[in-house]
Amino acid sequence: MSEPVLRIEKVEKYYGSAFSLTKALNGISLSVEKGEFVAIMGPSGSGKTTLLNCISTIDRVSSGNIFVDGHNVTRLRGHRLNAFRRQELGFIFQDFNLLDTMTAYENIALALQIQHVSSRSIEEAVREMAQRLGIEDCLDKYPYQLSGGQKQRVACARAMVTRPRLVLADEPTGALDSRSSRLLLECLQSLHTQLSATILMVTHDAFSASYASRVIFIKDGTLFHEFYRGDDDRKTFFGRIIDVESLLGGDGGDVVSAGL
Numbered sequence: 001m002s003e004p005v006l007r008i009e010k011v012e013k014y015y016g017s018a019f020s021l022t023k024a025l026n027g028i029s030l031s032v033e034k035g036e037f038v039a040i041m042g043p044s045g046s047g048k049t050t051l052l053n054c055i056s057t058i059d060r061v062s063s064g065n066i067f068v069d070g071h072n073v074t075r076l077r078g079h080r081l082n083a084f085r086r087q088e089l090g091f092i093f094q095d096f097n098l099l100d101t102m103t104a105y106e107n108i109a110l111a112l113q114i115q116h117v118s119s120r121s122i123e124e125a126v127r128e129m130a131q132r133l134g135i136e137d138c139l140d141k142y143p144y145q146l147s148g149g150q151k152q153r154v155a156c157a158r159a160m161v162t163r164p165r166l167v168l169a170d171e172p173t174g175a176l177d178s179r180s181s182r183l184l185l186e187c188l189q190s191l192h193t194q195l196s197a198t199i200l201m202v203t204h205d206a207f208s209a210s211y212a213s214r215v216i217f218i219k220d221g222t223l224f225h226e227f228y229r230g231d232d233d234r235k236t237f238f239g240r241i242i243d244v245e246s247l248l249g250g251d252g253g254d255v256v257s258a259g260l
């Protein structure tokens with residue numbers, strides 16, 4: 001079997017000192033195969049963002065290993081670390097993180113310019129991605145001239161235009177209304193299907209998670225439960241996620257004993 005895009009092995013992350021220690025990640029292990037769209041859910045403070053930050057190397061693990069395409073990213077330093085972030089990862093943040101002084105086109109093109117791609121190839125790639133995301137009319141506009149939903153689709157195009165090995169999305173619908181959320185999630189799902197993009201999305205929201213092909217619940221910094229969408233339609237999958245969430249709302253142990 002081929003190497004998964006992402007392999008997390010017994011990762012621990014502590015914050016604070018010996019006197020006041022928070023164990024944000026408590027020996028978590030999981031793998032994500034190429035072309036998977038995985039949603040990470042879990043209660044507030046369960047370690048979701050810490051996990052994403054450790055994968056993206058924004059944060060350092062206290063122990064354990066994280067492999068992206070077989071390379072141990074916890075060992076990377078200096079320019080190799082920067083190159084890894086630039087070439088292998090795409091990021092989508094809750095608050096878009098677009099550069100205000102650049103047009104949507106320039107925001108999307110920047111990632112390719114840094115990689116010294118020719119301007120002709122950049123133009124082709126940006127226009128193709130804009131078309132996939134339905135934002136062709138936004139390309140000449142500045143972020144302040146765009147709606148939240150348009151901004152997030154520009155951010156999505158920026159994350160995907162380099163065809164990264166792994167796209168990390170932290171609450172991508174958190175700042176969007178329900179219509180814009182739905183549109184963004186449909187875009188993510190079609191990029192996942194059409195381009196075999198591998199996406200790891202942290203979300204609080206069962207509706208967002210129902211667009212994924214697998215949902216992982218974490219609790220107290222450890223993998224608590226996971227399940228696949230399989231042949232379920234999105235609505236049925238949504239119902240299953242809600243069921244697990246409601247069990248998690250009480251004593252999480254109920255989920256295991258219920259055999260879900």
Ligand SMILES: Nc1ncnc2c1ncn2[C@@H]1O[C@H](COP(=O)(O)OP(=O)(O)OP(=O)(O)O)[C@@H](O)[C@H]1O
Nearest residue numbers: 015016022024042043044045046047048049050051
């Ligand atoms: N920089 C930090 N310094 C100290 N403690 C931190 C730091 N970042 C996170 N924590 C703690 O680690 C734990 C996990 O936090 P994390 O932000 O990963 O949770 P989360 O599941 O993403 O929560 P939320 O859903 O509320 O965003 C929490 O107890 C949090 O207080």
